[in-house]
Amino acid sequence: MKILNTIRSIDPTCGGVIEAVRLYSQALESLGHDAEIASLDAPQTRIDELKNIPCHPLGPGMGNYGYSQLWTPWISKHAKQYDAIIIHGLWQYHGLGTVRGLQKTGVPYYIFPHGMLDPWFKQANKLKHLKKNIYWKLIENKILSHSKAVLFTCEEEARLAKSTFTPYKANEAIVGLGIEKSPTHEDASKEAFFNAFPELKNERILLHLGRIDPKKGIDNLIRAFKEITQTKNLTDLNLVIAGPSADKHYIQSLKEEARGTLSPIHFLPMLSGPLKWGAFFASEAFISPTHQENFGIVFAEALSCSTPILTTHQVNIHSTIEQSGAGLIEPDTEEGTRKLLEQWLNLDGHSKALMRVKAHDCFKTHFQIKQCTQNLLKVIQS
DSSP, rough: OOOEEEOOOOOOGGGGGGHHHHHHHHHHTTOOEEEEEEEOOOOOOOGGGTTTTEEOOOOOOBBBBBBBBTTHHHHHHHHGGOOOEEESSSHHHHHHHHHHHHHTTTOEEEOOOTTTTTTTHHHHHHHHHHHHHIIIIIIIHHHHSSSEEEESHHHHHHHTTTTTTTSSSOOEEOOOOOBSSSOOOOOHHHHHHHOOOGGGOOOOOEEEEEEGGGGGGGHHHHHHHHHHHHHHHHSSSEEEEOOOOOOHHHHHHHHHHTOOOOSSSEEEEEOHHHHHHHHHHHHHHEOOOOSSSSSHHHHHHHHHHOOOEEETTTTHHHHHHHHTTTTTOOOOSSSHHHHHHHHHHHOHHHHHHHHHHHHHHHHHHHHHOOHHHHHHHHHHHO
């Protein structure tokens, strides 16, 4: 089977969608299938992590929407080379342009929303939601309703999607998401991480890793961390915030907020490869007091490293983490974040060690990409 994934951009700093595409593509190949990627990036765009996956950059797309006059003719010309096409994400031209290009070809298409139908966005940015509501009624709802299936990472994502826009009609399928396997290079990865950031060697670390964005609740995390380290007179606990940010003013405001802490707060750039895995292995826990998270591949990555999760009810896989005993869950408020920190710090060594074991068990049971890819193939082949 040969599958084409369409996406706005393959740039990893744009978020987790391209990482999901990469993981699925590599898993498809391991199962004897072929996967390619078409994006609205400029022709010269190349990403090292995708060097073994055929990529077709058909841009540059204009603006955030990404219109490109090359897109639809290319889809029309090449569609019959593929058994199925998956449109990753909503609201941008690669969705509409793909559907237009597939007319009269008979090639089925599938939609992978990647959390973009979460009702949280209705309150987070009402003007943007108004614009999306207009686009939904004119275009997007038709794209979903005419698709062979709409693919979700979990039951909670599918449930929430029904309440965001009307009319809503979709042939829903739960396929899941995960990563390939648990890393086996713990010592080498930790060494690489500590060589890059020697000030963190032999230190206690709580890690927040991912895109720096207001929806991630990092402001609550900084304030709660400052409060609890001062209350408990902790000087040996380090909070590491690692990731890219498109908003320089926002990240500067976070750094201002972080001043005057009793325990250090470190801002690191986006981490990848051994540095990323080393950060997970070196940390006591991964903390994400997010206001909205569909799946979050970073959660599966943390669990695969036996790193417990401290997060909120706004993560769609929170019940799986909680029921597995792989982490702690609280509301997405400053008080909820403080409780996460307090509960973690109050655990004894045995309880923390047991949670690390359960974190890895949770990964093995729920978040391995091979099983998710087999679920995807069943949907396409049905």
